[in-house]
Structures are given as structure tokens and as C-alpha cells.
Amino acid sequence: MLKRVALVVALVVLGAGAALAGYAIVEHRNPVSAISQIFVPLPQQVFGKQNLLVLVEGLDYDYNDKDEEYSTNSRSDVIWAVNLDFANKRIYQLSIPRDMIATMPNGSQAKINEAQSEGGVKEAKSVIAQWLGISGFDRYVILRIDATKAFIGAIGGVDIDVKSSDCLRYKTGCTGERLDYDDSWGHLHIHLKEGMQHLTGEQAVGYMRYREDWCSDPCRIMRQQQVLHALADKLRGDKLNTLLHIGDLLAVFRKYVNTDFTDSELLSLADYYQGMPSNAIVTNQVPYTGDVDLPNYGDSLVPDTAARAHLVATMLTAPPAPIASPDALALAAIPPSTLRVDVENGSGVTGAARRVAALLKAAGFTIGEIGDADRSTYTATEIHEHSSVTFAGARVREALPGSLRNASVVSDSASTASPVPTTSPSSDVTVIVGSDFAKSSDVAGGHS
Numbered sequence: 001m002l003k004r005v006a007l008v009v010a011l012v013v014l015g016a017g018a019a020l021a022g023y024a025i026v027e028h029r030n031p032v033s034a035i036s037q038i039f040v041p042l043p044q045q046v047f048g049k050q051n052l053l054v055l056v057e058g059l060d061y062d063y064n065d066k067d068e069e070y071s072t073n074s075r076s077d078v079i080w081a082v083n084l085d086f087a088n089k090r091i092y093q094l095s096i097p098r099d100m101i102a103t104m105p106n107g108s109q110a111k112i113n114e115a116q117s118e119g120g121v122k123e124a125k126s127v128i129a130q131w132l133g134i135s136g137f138d139r140y141v142i143l144r145i146d147a148t149k150a151f152i153g154a155i156g157g158v159d160i161d162v163k164s165s166d167c168l169r170y171k172t173g174c175t176g177e178r179l180d181y182d183d184s185w186g187h188l189h190i191h192l193k194e195g196m197q198h199l200t201g202e203q204a205v206g207y208m209r210y211r212e213d214w215c216s217d218p219c220r221i222m223r224q225q226q227v228l229h230a231l232a233d234k235l236r237g238d239k240l241n242t243l244l245h246i247g248d249l250l251a252v253f254r255k256y257v258n259t260d261f262t263d264s265e266l267l268s269l270a271d272y273y274q275g276m277p278s279n280a281i282v283t284n285q286v287p288y289t290g291d292v293d294l295p296n297y298g299d300s301l302v303p304d305t306a307a308r309a310h311l312v313a314t315m316l317t318a319p320p321a322p323i324a325s326p327d328a329l330a331l332a333a334i335p336p337s338t339l340r341v342d343v344e345n346g347s348g349v350t351g352a353a354r355r356v357a358a359l360l361k362a363a364g365f366t367i368g369e370i371g372d373a374d375r376s377t378y379t380a381t382e383i384h385e386h387s388s389v390t391f392a393g394a395r396v397r398e399a400l401p402g403s404l405r406n407a408s409v410v411s412d413s414a415s416t417a418s419p420v421p422t423t424s425p426s427s428d429v430t431v432i433v434g435s436d437f438a439k440s441s442d443v444a445g446g447h448s
Contacts, residue, residue: 040271043086046264050087053134053316055125056080057116058143076113076124078143078224081132083316084269089276092315095224095285097217099301101294102131111297121258131303132312139261147256148208151231153201154248158230160204161196161435163348165213168222169376174350181212204230217301218285222377225283229379232281277406282319283377284311326391334395336364339387341396342430343370346378352433356400360431363399368427378434381407387428396429404437 044050058078076098083092102112104127105119115127121140129136152158166173174194181190190206192199199207204227211220261269287304294300341360345353357367381404385393393409400407 041268043084043265043268043272046268047086047138050085052084052086052138053136054082054084055121055128055137055140056082056143057121057124057140058148059116074117075111076116079113079128081128081134081137081316083319085319086272088319089273090280090282090319091273091276092319093225093228093281093283094311094315095221095283096128096131097221097286097288097301099217099291099299100131100286100288100303101292101300102127109294111294111300114297132316133309134312134316139265140259141261142258144256144258147252148227149201149205150252150256151201151249152199152204152227154252155231155234157198157200158204158227158234159196160199160207160226160230161348162192162194162199162207163223163226164194165215165219167194168219168348169215170372172350179207179210181210218287221285222375225285225377225379228283229281232276277380281379282315283379284315284375286311326394330391331395331398334389334391336360336395336399337366339389339392339395339428340366340368340426342368342427344373344430344432345371346373346376346382346432347435347437348376349435349437352437356431356433356437359401360396360399365396365399373432378432380436381434382432383407383409384430384432385409385411385428386430389428392428396431400431401437407436 043052056078057076057080059074059076079096079098081094081096083094085092096112098111098113100112101109102115104110104115105123112128112131116124119126121142125137125140162179164173164177164179167177176194178194179190179192181188183189188206188209190203190210192203192207208220208224208227210223211217213219286308288301289304290302291299292302341357343353343357343360353370353372357370361367381400383393383397387393389395393411397405397407397409
């Protein structure tokens with residue numbers, strides 16, 4: 001009897017496997033993806049909504065008299081408001097400088113990272129949500145001591161274009177400057193030189209924490225976002241390496257991460273976002289208008305409330321859907337010479353905007369203003385459409401190098417993921433050049 005049952009089970013499994021293999025071949029998908037499609041539910045089904053707001057915090061830490069790390073009652077060292085946008089398969093990550101002034105539950109003012117220290121994640125979620133002007137967070141993720149270092153170490157390090165402050169913010173002064181800082185008490189030793197290089201987990205975290213420069217937290221956040229994108233690129237681009245180290249990654253997650261996500265929820269998210277392109281991760285940070293000496297807390301940042309409201313609206317509550325490409329005939333009907341294009345450099349690479357402008361000019365477009373974007377940390381090229389000509393943005397995108405054909409086109413008539421670019425009165429389209437252009441094989445041969 002047992003043999004008969006075993007035989008039936010074996011035949012069922014074999015039949016299911018054959019059917020799955022056939023489905024995978026017909027659909028041009030690998031069997032693993034096919035399996036996940038069948039057995040792993042979509043996030044929309046798991047969570048019952050089209051997006052999820054997540055608070056991500058990295059905890060600060062100190063050392064006791066025995067030189068042991070501890071984070072009891074620690075403040076937040078990193079604060080991210082993350083929107084997992086299932087409808088558009090995007091992730092929006094808004095960084096909040098830890099020294100921003102916020103109102104605590106008792107009505108007093110303090111630095112926003114104090115909320116975690118006073119009342120744990122419950123108070124942090126409440127204070128940060130109120131500060132942003134949103135109803136609340138659906139989930140939280142707390143990164144304990146050494147979480148980032150351990151994650152990066154588990155996958156063998158990441159490739160980072162190390163930059164000093166001027167190089168990072170203004171794309172000038174990129175002359176091979178060194179980043180040197182030693183803090184023996186904090187076990188922080190940073191000795192890096194500008195330029196692309198492979199960093200270990202410890203080196204990457206040191207680069208993220210480096211703040212011995214004039215721009216302090218804003219540059220620190222830019223470096224955090226650099227490492228975030230590099231980590232995502234490594235996980236996506238080297239799938240064999242990720243697979244070989246999956247056990248190490250899971251061990252790090254269990255040891256260093258505290259979250260209210262369930263295992264099944266995490267599985268659904270991991271499956272849904274696997275293979276996500278770099279331009280699907282949109283990052284920004286809340287700016288500030290000045291600083292004040294806050295009693296008991298020292299130098300604290302005053303948020304730019306108008307910019308904060310815009311970023312919350314365009315990244316957390318109502319992010320735009322990318323404009324789909326029309327058919328080839330519709331694009332061909334738009335003469336390039338009828339479109340005026342402004343080009344802004346957000347890549348951090350000197351001359352990138354001029355090179356893109358030259359490509360577009362050669363394709364017949366009228367070039368307007370060429371200059372710098374609002375920041376130099378755009379990892380993905382964006383195309384902003386503000387024209388009465390239908391599909392103007394898609395027409396410009398078609399003329400870009402092949403590797404940028406998936407660049408996001410968003411209409412500035414609605415809210416956009418990034419601050420609306422400054423445009424000349426007669427401009428139809430603004431191209432914000434990201435670092436994906438600089439990395440493109442289409443532009444190999446150096447930068448002007």
C-alpha cells in the first residue's frame with residue numbers, strides 16, 4: 001500500500017514538474033520564476049493594497065568600559081521613509097536627516113532621532129509620521145549594530161565611486177582627494193581615496209558614516225544612497241553570487257534585523273522585486289533651510305517645509321506612474337526639430353549633460369539650456385515632459401542610447417518623483433542625466 005501511495009505521489013510530482021517546465025519554456029521564463037509565479041502570491045494579494053509605507057531605521061551605538069558595543073536606548077542613526085509601490089513596481093526611499101527638529105509626544109522639541117531613544121519603534125513611527133504629515137507606517141525595519149556591514153560582507157563587498165564633499169555635491173574638486181578620519185573610541189577608521197573601488201563591508205560603512213566635511217548629514221545621506229544602490233546592483237547583477245551566499249544573507253537578516261514583516265510577506269516582496277532595474281529605485285532627502293541651537297540638543301536642522309511636503313506627495317502618497325511608450329508610428333510623426341530640450345547633469349560626472357545634449361542635437365532636437373540638476377546623485381536618468389505635444393518625452397527617450405531606453409518619462413503636469421526641474425519658458429522636455437549614462441557601454445571612451 002505504501003509503495004502504491006509513493007508511486008502516485010511520484011507521478012503527480014513528475015507530472016507537475018513536466019507541466020511547469022513546459023510553461024517555463026513557452027513563457028520564456030526560468031523554472032524558478034515559474035514556480036514563484038504559481039506558489040508565491042503577489043504583494044497586492046498579501047497586503048491587500050497597492051503600496052506599503054515602511055519606516056527603516058539604523059540604530060546608533062556606543063561602547064561600554066569593556067569596549068563592547070551596545071545600543072540600549074540608542075537614537076536613530078539612519079531614518080528612511082520607504083514607499084513600496086506595487087502598482088508601478090518601484091521603491092521610493094526618502095531620507096530624513098537625524099538632526100531635524102521634531103515635536104515629541106509631550107510637546108517638547110528635540111532632534112527627530114530622539115524618538116527612537118525615548119519610546120522605541122512605536123514612538124519613532126508616530127513622531128516621524130506626524131513630522132512627514134502622513135497617517136502612519138504599515139511596517140518597520142530596524143537595522144541593529146553592524147547590519148549593513150554584515151550584509152555587504154556576506155555578498156563579498158560592493159563597488160563604490162568614492163567622493164569627497166565637493167565632488168559629491170557639486171561635481172567639482174574631484175581630484176583624487178582623500179577621506180581620512182580616525183575615531184579610536186568609536187572604532188571608526190576611514191582611509192579612502194576618491195574614485196571607483198571595491199569596498200568591504202567595514203569600508204562601505206565607514207564611507208557611509210564619514211562626516212568630517214563641511215556638508216555633514218546631507219553628504220552622509222548621499223553616501224548612504226550610493227551604497228544602497230550599489231548593494232541593489234550587486235544583488236541584481238550577480239545572481240550567482242547572491243545564490244551562493246543566500247545562507248549567509250539569511251543568517252545576517254535573522255541576527256541583525258528587527259521587523260514586523262512576516263516571513264511570507266518578505267518572501268512575496270523578494271519575489272516581486274527580483275531583477276528590478278536600478279531606475280526603479282528613486283531616492284531623495286528632505287532638505288533644510290538652516291540650523292539653530294536647540295536647548296539640550298545643540299546644533300539642529302530646520303526642515304524646508306515646502307520641499308518636504310512636495311517630496312512626501314510625490315514619493316510617499318501619490319508617486320507618478322511612468323508614461324508608457326507609444327507605438328513607433330506615433331513617435332515617428334513628431335519631428336525632433338519641433339521639440340526644445342533642456343539637459344541637466346545629475347550624474348556627478350563632469351560633462352555628462354553636454355554629451356547627452358550633443359547626442360540629442362545630432363538627432364535633430366533643438367537644445368535649450370544645459371546645466372546642473374538639483375543634486376548630483378541621480379542613479380537613473382529621468383525625462384520630464386512639460387509640453388503640449390503628446391508623447392514628447394517618449395520621442396526624446398527614443399533618441400537616447402539603447403541602455404537608457406527604459407528611462408522614466410513623467411509628466412510635470414502631475415506630481416513627479418523628483419523635484420520639478422527648472423525649465424526655460426519654451427522648453428518641451430527636460431532630461432536629467434543620471435549615473436546610468438556614465439556607466440553605459442554606449443558612451444565608453446571617457447568623459448568630457
